Amino acid sequence: MIKVESLEFKYEDGTIALKNINIDLDKGRVVGVIGANGSGKSTLFLNILAILKPSKGVIKYNGEPIKYDKKSLREYRKEVTMVFQDPDKQLFYSKVYDDMAFVLRNLHFSEEEIEKRIHVILEKVKATDLEQKPTHFLSYGQKKRISIGGALIMDSKVLLLDEPTSGLDPKMSKEVKHIIKELSYEKKLVVSSHDMDFIYECCDYIYVISNGRVLGEGKPEEVFLKANILKEAGLDKPWLVKIHENLKLPLYRNEEDLLKIRY
Ligand SMILES: Nc1ncnc2c1ncn2[C@@H]1O[C@H](COP(=O)(O)OP(=O)(O)OP(=O)(O)O)[C@@H](O)[C@H]1O
Numbered sequence: 296m297i298k299v300e301s302l303e304f305k306y307e308d309g310t311i312a313l314k315n316i317n318i319d320l321d322k323g324r325v326v327g328v329i330g331a332n333g334s335g336k337s338t339l340f341l342n343i344l345a346i347l348k349p350s351k352g353v354i355k356y357n358g359e360p361i362k363y364d365k366k367s368l369r370e371y372r373k374e375v376t377m378v379f380q381d382p383d384k385q386l387f388y389s390k391v392y393d394d395m396a397f398v399l400r401n402l403h404f405s406e407e408e409i410e411k412r413i414h415v416i417l418e419k420v421k422a423t424d425l426e427q428k429p430t431h432f433l434s435y436g437q438k439k440r441i442s443i444g445g446a447l448i449m450d451s452k453v454l455l456l457d458e459p460t461s462g463l464d465p466k467m468s469k470e471v472k473h474i475i476k477e478l479s480y481e482k483k484l485v486v487s488s489h490d491m492d493f494i495y496e497c498c499d500y501i502y503v504i505s506n507g508r509v510l511g512e513g514k515p516e517e518v519f520l521k522a523n524i525l526k527e528a529g530l531d532k533p534w535l536v537k538i539h540e541n542l543k544l545p546l547y548r549n550e551e552d553l554l555k556i557r558y
């Protein structure tokens with residue numbers, strides 16, 4: 296579906312944020328991208344979304360290099376959408392409803408269809424009560440939820456989620472994780488996060504990024520056992536991996552499996 300080939304990205308100030316990145320999103324249903332602050336995750340996502348254009352290399356969608364003219368981008372962004380790390384970069388319009396309707400109105404959907412879609416999405420992100428609220432009055436966590444909703448409105452085939460749980464309290468974070476799990480049955484997800492427990496549980500393939508390079512890749516149960524890669528990337532291990540290594544328990548993929556077997 297999406298392949299990143301020999302991608303290099305240089306910002307205007309000369310910072311080379313990505314170097315020779317090769318990524319194949321067909322390798323997993325939910326693909327994780329992990330790396331320390333400043334390693335290049337958001338820059339990678341913005342390149343995949345075609346907001347940034349590679350300095351070298353290509354990004355292919357269904358075998359074809361993506362094109363950057365207006366018409367091609369409009370079509371591409373029906374297929375590939377993103378939840379931005381900072382929800383304020385994503386929310387523009389005064390009321391939640393109008394913010395969500397904006398993209399669809401631009402594509403000349405009928406008001407009836409727009410209303411129907413928005414109600415389904417608000418239900419999905421558990422935010423029906425926020426429909427008429429001005430976006431600037433929302434709490435950070437509510438903004439995060441609405442920005443996930445906004446990215447779902449196109450019903451794209453691929454959804455990029457850049458740090459979807461950062462800054463959320465444990466309850467909200469759990470809810471967002473649940474939403475992501477549900478979405479994983481419907482579309483291809485690419486998730487970046489500093490929460491290794493979350494990545495370990497929700498992803499089936501992982502890329503480890505460090506200093507703009509891919510340092511390692513593989514299934515979560517392989518990647519998280521490679522202590523040297525994690526150390527070099529400045530990342531911690533998920534608690535289930537620590538339990539496995541320190542208490543000599545089997546390597547469980549989630550808390551439920553562990554509790555089922557222990558008690
Ligand atoms: N607009 C910009 N101009 C110049 N350099 C930038 C710009 N945006 C990001 N960078 C640099 O590019 C590198 C990668 O940044 P990026 O935001 O992609 O990292 P990240 O992995 O998403 O980090 P975080 O975990 O903090 O979100 C960093 O060195 C950063 O300083």
Ligand SMILES: [Mg+2]
Pocket residue numbers: 336337338380457
């Ligand atoms: Mg980032």
